[in-house]
Amino acid sequence: MRLGIDVGGTNTDVVLLNGSDIVAKDKSPTSSDVTSGIREGIEKVLASNPEAVIDAVVIGTTHFINAVTQARNLxxxxxxxxxxxxxxxxxxxxxxxxxxxxxxxxxxxxxxxxxxxxxxxxxxxxxxxxxxxxxxxxxxxxxxxxxxxxxxxxxxxxxxxxxxxxxxxxxxxxxxxxxxxxxxxxxxxxxxxxxESLRPLAESVIAAFTDVLAGLSVTAPVYVTSNDGTLMTLRQVQEHPIFAIGSGPTNSMRGASALCELGELDAAVVVDVGGTTTDIGLLQGGFPRESTVSVDLGGVRSNFRMPDVVSLGIGGGSVVDTTTGKVGPASVGYRLTSEALVFGGNTLTLTDLVVAAGFVQIGNVDAVRNVPRDLVDRALTDVRERVNASIEQTKLSSGRVVIAVVGGGAPLIAPLVDDDVHVPDQPGSANAVGAALAMAGGEVDRIDSLASTTRDDVLERARSDARERAVAAGADPKTVRIVDEEDIPLSHLPEGIATRVRVRAVGDMILEGALL
The missing domain is CATH 3.40.50 (Rossmann fold)
Known part of the structure; x- marks a missing residue:
C-alpha cells in the first residue's frame, strides 16, 4: 500500500491506496506549520487501518512555490x-x-x-x-x-x-x-x-517530513512528487527543489486520470478546483502536457520542465465583490468553513453563490436566501465564461474532448462547464491519489546534428537515453515507456541541419532499497 499526501494552500489530503483503490482518506485544513497537518492526517488514516503495511509514502507540497511567491525563506x-x-x-x-x-x-x-x-x-x-x-x-x-x-x-x-x-x-x-x-x-x-535559493528550505522541509514519519513509526521509503508527475527521492529534492515547485496541479491531473479511469486517452482536459484557484491542464497519455514556453514563477520567467497549466483565481473560498460581481482572486482559503455565509461567517464566497443558485446544498442554505439573484447571476456568468474560455484555450482541437473536474470544489464548478464532464466519486482526493500513483521518469532535451545521421536515428537514441535515465531514477525497466516526444528542425547551424529533440520516459518505481 502507498500513502499519498498533498499539502495544498487550503487543505492537506492524505489517502491510503491499495493499488489504485482508495482504502482510507482524510482531508483537513492545512495547518500554519504544514507538518502538523500532515501528522494528523496520517494518524487518522492509519488509525482506521492499523494492519496496513506501507510500501511507500509520496508527498506533494506547496512549500517551494509559496516561498517564491511570498519571497520568504530564500x-x-x-x-x-x-x-x-x-x-x-x-x-x-x-x-x-x-x-x-x-x-x-x-x-x-x-x-x-x-x-x-x-x-x-x-x-x-x-x-x-x-x-x-x-x-x-x-x-x-x-x-x-x-x-x-x-x-x-x-x-x-x-x-x-x-x-x-x-x-x-x-x-x-x-x-x-x-x-x-x-x-x-x-x-x-x-x-x-x-x-539554489530554495535549497536551505528544501533541507528543512525534508527534515520535517522525515521527523513526522519517524514519529509515527512509518519506515517506508519517502518520495516527493515532481512537476512532471514522476517521483523524486528526498536527496534529489534537496539538490533540485525547483523540480517539485509545480507538483500540485500535476498531482491532481494524474489523480483525475485514475479516478475517472481515463487511461491513456490521446487527450483529456482536467479542471482542478481548490479553495483558492482553479487549475486547468491537458492530459496526454495519462500525463500532463509540458509547457514549451517560459513559465512564470512569482513574476520570474523560467525555462525548465513544468506542466502547461492555466491557473484562475477562482476557488471555493474566492471572495465575491458585491458591487461588481467579480469573483476572486482574493480568497478566504482554509478559513472557508468559518467565514463563508453558509458556514455562519460574514464573507460572500463562490461557495455561497453556488448554494444560492441551487446547484449544490452545502451548509446552511437559509444563510444565502437574501443574496440578490441579480448578483448571483452576474457573478456565476463571470465564472462560467472564464472557466470555459480557459478550457477551450487548453484544448488542442475544436472537437469534443473528455473533461474531468476534480478537487474539493469540483461540485461548485462542474455545473458551470458547458461540455459534458466527468466528476469522480471522490473528487477531493485527486491530488493525493495522483501523488501516490507517481512514477519514476527520465527526460532528454538536446540539439543533435543531422550532418552524418538521420532524424529517425536521433530520435531512437534519445528514446533510449530517456529510458536509461528513467531506470537510473529508480524505474523498473520492464515498465518503462515513452509518454512524450517532439523534435524541432533547426536550419541555421554551420554544419548543416540539426534538430532539437525532447523525449520523456516513465516507469513504475522499484521501492526496495530506495534512496532517502
Whole structure:
C-alpha cells in the first residue's frame, strides 16, 4: 500500500491506496506549520487501518512555490554567468524587486562558454572564478548559481567553475544550469538561481517530513512528487527543489486520470478546483502536457520542465465583490468553513453563490436566501465564461474532448462547464491519489546534428537515453515507456541541419532499497 499526501494552500489530503483503490482518506485544513497537518492526517488514516503495511509514502507540497511567491525563506545566491562580456541583458533582469532582493547575492560575468553549435566562445577565465570565490568568502555568501551559454550542449565550463569554487570553498552550495533548464539562457539562469535559493528550505522541509514519519513509526521509503508527475527521492529534492515547485496541479491531473479511469486517452482536459484557484491542464497519455514556453514563477520567467497549466483565481473560498460581481482572486482559503455565509461567517464566497443558485446544498442554505439573484447571476456568468474560455484555450482541437473536474470544489464548478464532464466519486482526493500513483521518469532535451545521421536515428537514441535515465531514477525497466516526444528542425547551424529533440520516459518505481 502507498500513502499519498498533498499539502495544498487550503487543505492537506492524505489517502491510503491499495493499488489504485482508495482504502482510507482524510482531508483537513492545512495547518500554519504544514507538518502538523500532515501528522494528523496520517494518524487518522492509519488509525482506521492499523494492519496496513506501507510500501511507500509520496508527498506533494506547496512549500517551494509559496516561498517564491511570498519571497520568504530564500537564500541569497550569487549568480555567475559564463559568457563573453559585455552583456546586453544582465542576470536577474526584470525580477520583481522584493524577490530579487531576497535572492540576489551578487552578479558576476566570467569569460567563457560556447555558441549554439557547440563551438567555444572563449577560454574559461579561471583566475576570475578564483577571484569571485575570494569575494564570496568575504561576503559570507554560501550559495551560487552557475549558468553558461548553451551549457546543455556543452557543460564543461559549468563543471569546471563548480570544481574551482568547491575546491576553494568546500562548504559552498552550487547549482548548475545544465542540470536544471533548457537551452534558452535567461529562463535557465532564472530557474537555477531560484533552485539554489530554495535549497536551505528544501533541507528543512525534508527534515520535517522525515521527523513526522519517524514519529509515527512509518519506515517506508519517502518520495516527493515532481512537476512532471514522476517521483523524486528526498536527496534529489534537496539538490533540485525547483523540480517539485509545480507538483500540485500535476498531482491532481494524474489523480483525475485514475479516478475517472481515463487511461491513456490521446487527450483529456482536467479542471482542478481548490479553495483558492482553479487549475486547468491537458492530459496526454495519462500525463500532463509540458509547457514549451517560459513559465512564470512569482513574476520570474523560467525555462525548465513544468506542466502547461492555466491557473484562475477562482476557488471555493474566492471572495465575491458585491458591487461588481467579480469573483476572486482574493480568497478566504482554509478559513472557508468559518467565514463563508453558509458556514455562519460574514464573507460572500463562490461557495455561497453556488448554494444560492441551487446547484449544490452545502451548509446552511437559509444563510444565502437574501443574496440578490441579480448578483448571483452576474457573478456565476463571470465564472462560467472564464472557466470555459480557459478550457477551450487548453484544448488542442475544436472537437469534443473528455473533461474531468476534480478537487474539493469540483461540485461548485462542474455545473458551470458547458461540455459534458466527468466528476469522480471522490473528487477531493485527486491530488493525493495522483501523488501516490507517481512514477519514476527520465527526460532528454538536446540539439543533435543531422550532418552524418538521420532524424529517425536521433530520435531512437534519445528514446533510449530517456529510458536509461528513467531506470537510473529508480524505474523498473520492464515498465518503462515513452509518454512524450517532439523534435524541432533547426536550419541555421554551420554544419548543416540539426534538430532539437525532447523525449520523456516513465516507469513504475522499484521501492526496495530506495534512496532517502
Amino acid at each position: 537564500a541569497r545566491t550569487a549568480c555567475i554567468r559564463i559568457a563573453t562580456p559585455p552583456q546586453t541583458i544582465m542576470p536577474l533582469t526584470d525580477w520583481p524587486e522584493i524577490l530579487g532582493a531576497a535572492c540576489n547575492g551578487g552578479i558576476y560575468i566570467v569569460r567563457g562558454g560556447t555558441q549554439f553549435d557547440g563551438r567555444r566562445l572563449d577560454t574559461l577565465d579561471e583566475d576570475a572564478v578564483r577571484g569571485i570565490a575570494r569575494g564570496l568568502a568575504e561576503k559570507e555568501i554560501n550559495h551560487v548559481a552557475v549558468t553558461g551559454t548553451f551549457s546543455p550542449l556543452n557543460d564543461e565550463d559549468e563543471e569546471r567553475v563548480a570544481a574551482i569554487l568547491e575546491e576553494m570553498l568546500p562548504e559552498l552550495s552550487v547549482s548548475l544550469s545544465h542540470q536544471i533548464g533548457r537551452v534558452g539562457i535567461l529562463g535557465r539562469e532564472n530557474a537555477t538561481v531560484l533552485n
